[in-house]
Amino acid sequence: MCSLLVTLYGVFTNHSCTGVTTRCLLLELLDVSVSELLQGHSMWLVQHCARDILEALAFLHREGYVHADLKPRNILWSADDECFKLIDFGLSFKEGNQDVKYIQTDGYRAPEAELQNNLAQAGVEMEGDSGCSSAVDMWSLGIILLEMFSGIKLKDTVRSKEWKDNCAAIVDHIFASNSLVSPAIPVYHLRDLIKSMLLNNPKQRCTAETALLSPFFSIPFAPHIEDMVLLPSPVLRLLNLIEDSHLHNDEEYEDILEDMKEECQKYGSVVSLLIPKENPGKGQVFVEYANSSDSKEAQRLLTGRTFDGKFVVATFYPLSAYKRGYLYQTVQ
Numbered sequence: 473m474c475s476l477l478v479t480l481y482g483v484f485t486n487h488s489c490t491g492v493t494t495r496c497l498l499l500e501l502l503d504v505s506v507s508e509l510l511q512g513h514s515m516w517l518v519q520h521c522a523r524d525i526l527e528a529l530a531f532l533h534r535e536g537y538v539h540a541d542l543k544p545r546n547i548l549w550s551a552d553d554e555c556f557k558l559i560d561f562g563l564s565f566k567e568g569n570q571d572v573k574y575i576q577t578d579g580y581r582a583p584e585a586e587l588q589n590n591l592a593q594a595g596v597e598m599e600g601d602s603g604c605s606s607a608v609d610m611w612s613l614g615i616i617l618l619e620m621f622s623g624i625k626l627k628d629t630v631r632s633k634e635w636k637d638n639c640a641a642i643v644d645h646i647f648a649s650n651s652l653v654s655p656a657i658p659v660y661h662l663r664d665l666i667k668s669m670l671l672n673n674p675k676q677r678c679t680a681e682t683a684l685l686s687p688f689f690s691i692p693f694a695p696h697i698e699d700m701v702l703l704p705s706p707v708l709r710l711l712n713l714i715e716d717s718h719l720h721n722d723e724e725y726e727d728i729l730e731d732m733k734e735e736c737q738k739y740g741s742v743v744s745l746l747i748p749k750e751n752p753g754k755g756q757v758f759v760e761y762a763n764s765s766d767s768k769e770a771q772r773l774l775t776g777r778t779f780d781g782k783f784v785v786a787t788f789y790p791l792s793a794y795k796r797g798y799l800y801q802t803v804q
């Protein structure tokens with residue numbers, strides 16, 4: 473089973489005292505959704521999200537399923553698995569076997585799904601094989617990535633005549649006018665990827681498999697400090713605690729390690745702790761907790777506390793990078 477889809481733990485029936493029975497799904501608990509992250513996405517975050525969702529879609533599509541309701545609210549961050557996951561399969565269908573005609577959400581609906589909705593609304597009978605394909609998901613993802621990159625909701629834009637006439641020109645314009653991204657970053661790879669998802673003809677649109685081969689995914693981005701505040705992980709990074717001068721005296725260093733372990737252990741089960749003596753990460757405290765519910769609690773309680781008159785800044789840190797011993801240097 474693909475871990476980029478929300479995990480279903482079980483199904484049960486709830487009988488209320490009034491005799492109403494409800495089928496309930498017991499699902500894995502996840503963290504923030506992409507809709508809550510909508511401003512100031514870093515390129516690291518856009519790339520992370522794009523890759524995770526494309527891998528989830530590649531899996532779904534290979535199995536013959538269409539998600540059919542991709543939107544920021546249906547993409548959630550999993551702190552323990554450190555990836556974005558797809559939720560809400562309420563409109564999903566097997567390709568070639570589409571029973572629901574009203575698919576996708578306004579703003580994220582592919583042109584062919586729009587047409588199908590309109591025909592169904594007008595009561596026009598459709599041919600047996602006129603269903604939508606997995607390409608509708610690629611369209612939605614194109615819009616989501618464009619919103620993440622620009623930080624703008626595109627609901628009104630995608631309704632406009634200008635968009636329907638030439639959406640590629642609007643995508644070009646959004647990329648050309650976004651001055652927040654450093655000129656050194658080849659954002660045109662992302663632009664071209666998005667444009668290949670937003671082709672009107674579903675047959676020409678890229679597939680999840682081919683999208684994953686885009687050169688955009690070979691660019692090494694580092695997370696911004698905002699990413700590490702917003703996206704929980706089992707690892708905490710404490711800043712502003714230790715002065716460089718304390719790092720070079722072995723005895724003092726050992727004392728600091730002991731003190732930090734003791735302090736951090738108060739909030740949860742500490743698996744490992746690291747205080748680099750040199751850059752990258754010099755003087756920062758990295759604390760790995762048993763799971764993200766412990767690290768989240770610790771982050772909440774440690775933030776704003778003072779040690780030796782200094783305010784603690786506690787952010788999360790990607791567990792995968794920490795495990796590889798990779799300490800990002802450019803975290804501004």
Ligand SMILES: *[C@@H]1O[C@H](CO)[C@@H](O)[C@H](O)[C@H]1NC(C)=O
Pocket residue numbers: 486487488489494496
């Ligand atoms: C089950 O039903 C009870 C009584 O109607 C209700 O209070 C409760 O929230 C329901 N639980 C779930 C998980 O739906």
Ligand SMILES: *[C@@H]1O[C@H](CO)[C@@H](O)[C@H](O)[C@H]1NC(C)=O
Pocket residue numbers: 741762763765766
């Ligand atoms: C997290 O780890 C702690 C310590 O091992 C454990 O007590 C707690 O139940 C775990 N929480 C979850 C949600 O797994």
